[in-house]
Amino acid sequence: MRGLLVGRMQPVHNGHLQVIKSILKEVDEVIIGIGSAQLSHTLKDPFTAGERVMMLTKALSENGIHASKYYIIPIQDVACNSTWVAHVKMLTPPFKYIYSGNPLVQRLFIEAGNKVTEPPLFNRETYSGTEVRRRILLDEDWESLVPKSVVNVIKEIDGISRMKHLSKKEA
Numbered sequence: 001m002r003g004l005l006v007g008r009m010q011p012v013h014n015g016h017l018q019v020i021k022s023i024l025k026e027v028d029e030v031i032i033g034i035g036s037a038q039l040s041h042t043l044k045d046p047f048t049a050g051e052r053v054m055m056l057t058k059a060l061s062e063n064g065i066h067a068s069k070y071y072i073i074p075i076q077d078v079a080c081n082s083t084w085v086a087h088v089k090m091l092t093p094p095f096k097y098i099y100s101g102n103p104l105v106q107r108l109f110i111e112a113g114n115k116v117t118e119p120p121l122f123n124r125e126t127y128s129g130t131e132v133r134r135r136i137l138l139d140e141d142w143e144s145l146v147p148k149s150v151v152n153v154i155k156e157i158d159g160i161s162r163m164k165h166l167s168k169k170e171a
């Protein structure tokens, strides 16, 4: 049995990892859809889909989750919400369960006849992409909110300089 989790993962953080672990207690395989895959180089969406695949792959490996347990599928946005579920299904292996805390994602899958489960949130005040990005820009401790391998990827791609550069105002 397979379950699907969709998130932008800008960047991957400890909350994503914990929810993936809890999903894997309920299903044999988890499909992780990287949402808004076309976006990068903005303050809300700083990292490319490829960079996010790298973060996720390394974080799962670091946590002993074998590659046979998951699929990572980048999913671009579509202009039309009413066709989004079909678009997702075109890209992913078949799945029975869908896990999402996002009301729009929940609604679209419910209307398509899928069973939607709201996964538990872990330390939501700090384990959030918004909080990680905020701390990166302000030189606060962000490294404790993400897996070590994600710290390494962000450093390898010079992600901190990228975000600080993007936050500048044009003179």
Ligand code: ATP
Pocket (backbone or CB within 6 Å): 006, 007, 008, 009, 010, 014, 015, 016, 018, 019, 099, 100, 101, 102, 119, 120, 121, 122, 123, 124, 127, 128, 129, 130, 131
């Ligand atoms: P952003 O603040 O950029 O929206 P985010 O932390 O909400 O980032 P997303 O990639 O938008 O991360 O999250 C996608 C999904 O990941 C959510 O709908 C939720 O199911 C799950 N998720 C995110 N944070 C947590 C968390 N702290 N605990 C458990 N699940 C989480």
Ligand code: MG
Pocket (backbone or CB within 6 Å): none
């Ligand atoms: Mg979110």
